[in-house]
Amino acid sequence: MTELLDKLISQLEIERIDRFLFLGRSPKFPPRVFGGQVLAQALYAASQTVDSERLVHSMHGYFLRPGDPSRQLVYEVDPIRDGGSFTTRRVVAKQNGVAIFNTALSFQAEEDGLEHQSTAPEVIAPEELETDAEYWTRMAEERPGLVHDGMMMQPIERRPVLRRDFDNPEPTEPIQHYWFRVPADIGDNPVRHRMLLAYMSDFALLGTAMLPHPYSGRTPGMQVASLDHAIWFHRQARVDDFLLYTMDSPAAGGGRGFSRGSFYTRDGVLIASTAQESLQRVPRSKD
Structure with missing residues (x-):
């Protein structure tokens, strides 16, 4: 570990x-x-x-x-x-x-019961993607002053399928995918695995609701925060193997954005679902 x-x-x-x-x-x-x-x-x-x-x-x-x-x-x-x-x-x-x-x-x-699930999207394998820690380490060299140590020192491995430029955000479809994993064997305790999955689940949901707009959490004057959060655990799974977190945002309005997420194992088993509403206040014009 x-x-x-x-x-x-x-x-x-x-x-x-x-x-x-x-x-x-x-x-x-x-x-x-x-x-x-x-x-x-x-x-x-x-x-x-x-x-x-x-x-x-x-x-x-x-x-x-x-x-x-x-x-x-x-x-x-x-x-x-x-x-x-x-x-x-x-x-x-x-x-x-x-x-x-x-x-x-x-x-x-x-207990046993009826079972069905949605199909996992097909995305690039995690081994072909750059981790967040690697990206921010590279940014620290290319753009001094942009990055603080916490960005480069991350206990959870995160690999976005498509990476947004948070300093120059271009509007895009409100869908994104991240690979997550705990980069070490953490044993078999199911409480520990669900605890860490809950920890992971708050990454990127808020940002998904901002994708259709030319703003990000790094936009000066932008006020963002998670307002609520829900998670449903459907099946047992390990967080020390790669999990695909696929997210979308069907709506935003009233200074709030709504996002949904699904965690899949590498072989496409849906293990958990999430939902979140977030505060998204755009900077007011000084005019």
């Missing part, structure tokens, strides 16, 4: 200080806490309060306030229901006594 990945997992698998109370910390370099981190930490906390044979199958959360990476996060788990087939948990993440995120999660033991 790489040093960066080891550090990430230690941050996501947060400290339990009471039966339903957990403490989490964040990397120090981002300007605010990454939404995927909060999703993953909340999922981990809730999972520790549920029988091990029941795994999370759905998670619906709202980002209420930006998180401060320099402060610890307190996660309060509410054991709403332990039913015969399903277990429900509510988690609130707080900083300085104020809620910054809340989520509801549902857990179920594995």
Whole structure:
């Protein structure tokens, strides 16, 4: 396991200080806490309060306030229901006594049932694509001052099928595909794999809703943030092998963009689906 990945997992698998109370910390370099981190930490906390044979199958959360990476996060788990087939948990993440995120999660033991799925798109294999870390390392040499260390030091491997120029964004169809993987064997614990999948799921969804417009998150004065996030886990899968994250955005309006995503294994098995609404406020003209 790489040093960066080891550090990430230690941050996501947060400290339990009471039966339903957990403490989490964040990397120090981002300007605010990454939404995927909060999703993953909340999922981990809730999972520790549920029988091990029941795994999370759905998670619906709202980002209420930006998180401060320099402060610890307190996660309060509410054991709403332990039913015969399903277990429900509510988690609130707080900083300085104020809620910054809340989520509801549902857990179920594995069982047989009807099955069908959508077909995975055909895209370039990940081995033929440049990783984000490689790209930003190259950009640091070609365009000094553009890149900070966090762009080059990434514990999760990401390989976009088509790469957008975030500083000079050209409008395009609101569809994109990323290959993701954890670049080391992380064992067989299904909670860890779902936790890391939740972490990955917050990358690129917001940006998908901006593809039809000449703006990106790097546009000066552009105000962007995730507002809510949902993820459904359909099947067991490992995140330490390549997963294709295919995303689209069917609508935007009212300062908000809507995006959907699907995670497929390399052999085309749909393992999870996501949905997100994001804030997208265009810079106001000074005229």
